[in-house]
Amino acid sequence: MPTNDPWFTVRDGHLYFDGAGIVEVAEGVETPFYLFSERRLRHNIAGLQEAFGGRYPRTEIFYASKACSNLWFLNVVRDCGINIEVNSGGELDKALRAGFEPRQIVFNGVAKTRDEIAAAVNVGVRALLVDSLHELGRIAPVAAEVGRTAAVAPRIDVHVPTATHPGLETAHGGKAGIDRDDAAEAFGRAAADPGLEPVGLHLHVGSQITSVEPYRQALANALDLVDEVEAAAGVRLQFLDAGGGFAVPFAEGPPAGADDYFRSQVSLDEYAATICGALAARRPDLALFIEPGRSVAATTGVLVTRVESEKSKRTRDGEGRVVGEERWLTIDAGFNTMLEHTNYRWYFRTIAAARADEPADTEFRLAGPLCDGGDVFAGDDDTLFRRFPAATSVGDLVVFLDAGGYTLEMMNDYNARPRAGARAVTLVGDLVEVRRRETSADLCAFDLTSGFEG
């Protein structure tokens, strides 16, 4: 089986995830569907609590709900006793519906609307993480109108390079955060405004960060800035928010190079030692906020798909001469169900669920059902090909591992394909439905034909 992950087991050739037989589950559920594990979600959160909280007791974890904001999922997260980071009015609403207290919520975002700011201030979130000087100017009058003081934590671009996917790098220039040369002004303005209270400094270096070095640099830069802005603005901050970004190993084995961000070998302990160590050495009075998303969600879910078609096609050279042959498998999920596979060419390992004890030694191209030629999954080891057992064919279930984060969130109805549903294995091993699959009525629910007179 192409994984050493102990949460996957094989019995009679069938793949099990947290004790749930995927072939058996799929007998009663239409594919594609996501399958989550409550136990693994709790396990991941406990790991973060131990690594960070064990080292630095003033740690407060704010789960980055953009990774998965399903309400069942958020309820489990809340039940584990941690807090939540939201990135829009919609996520704020979902967090409140899942029972988080306003004091457990930090509100992020690079283009907050006036209404979103008003909702966050009104409800009394722990802090608004402010992305620009302009936004500070937008929050102050809202706070005055609402008659509340808004706790703010400017997000500073600490200018640290990372080796992650360029689309996931967020503190090395680019659109996120306030330029560090403007940090003193941001805190000064916040301190001078009676409607604002500067309570912390926020940074987020990016996602899937496979080395502790960017954190070491980011924390050093941020702690310098804390000294600088406290002196300039005459304030004392309460917390430093170090963001998220802790990487998940989507592929096994040692990384092929520094930018091989799918093969991370950095443990939570190593991230925690770097981040907590920096704070403990210089400012042990500050609370440490962290905002993990992927490291909470990714390994909690799999995507179960089915092979719907197969074919062989000859490959040709520039002159049209046949030079080889490719076997194709087409499954019922593409970038409508898992957008990450095309927008970031994200790699998720795959296993044929009913052939988990057969050698995965035959190369296939693996494609989604959409009309686009680009709806083709990246191959294993940077090739075009996925390895499956030779007999894999129509009807087989293909399971994508580590698919719990940034997947359900990004589904869409492209090609009028209903968005997938989701099930979860509970702590006691029951199977529950946590998101219903869309119907064809859902596909039409938002289209209005009343303006058509023909």
Ligand SMILES: Cc1ncc(COP(=O)(O)O)c(C=O)c1O
């Ligand atoms: C501000 C902020 N915090 C936290 C996160 C979560 O990052 P990750 O899922 O890599 O932990 C993100 C993700 O983009 C983010 O933008």
